[in-house]
Amino acid sequence: GQQVMQIPQYQHVQEGEDFTTYCNSSTTLSNIQWYKQRPGGHPVFLIQLVKSGEVKKQKRLTFQFGEAKKNSSLHITATQTTDVGTYFCAGISVGRRALTFGSGTRLQVQP
Template sequence: GQQVMQIPQYQHVQEGEDFTTYCNSSTTLSNIQWYKQRPGGHPVFLIQLVKSGEVKKQKRLTFQFGEAKKNSSLHITATQTTDVGTYFCAGPAYNTDKLIFGTGTRLQVFP
């Protein structure tokens, strides 16, 4: 079946350092969504990318959708302690109403 993998699994950074998580799907995606889950919390929608090669920015966060629409990345510039959490990408399974979540990257930021 379709798989969505993310690397790295964990990332510990010093506050102010940059962070990137990479998302790879085994199949082409019609769109990719990113969610953030704080420790003990629930997933919260961050953004959706639809077009091949699309790049979107939200303040210090930059999201990219690959040209082949099989991979995506999230880059955070100058991390802050409020960025702590697990970042999940999620894409729809082909021709279904099912959202497949990636394996997640847990970000820890040390002050």
């Protein structure tokens, strides 16, 4: 079945440092979505990428979808304590009806 791997599992950074999480799928995806879950909260949708090679930005966050539509990344520039949480990627393989979520990357930001 479809597998979506996400690395790293955990990252601890100093405030102001950059952060990147990577997402890799065993199959070609029709889209990729990113979610953020704050400690004690539920996942909240951040963005969706659909096109091969697509890059989208939201303030300090940059999202990228690979050319082969099998991988994606989220990069945060100059982290802030408000970025703390777990970031999940999720994608749908061609022919499937539901998302498969990655295992998540937990980000801790030291002030």
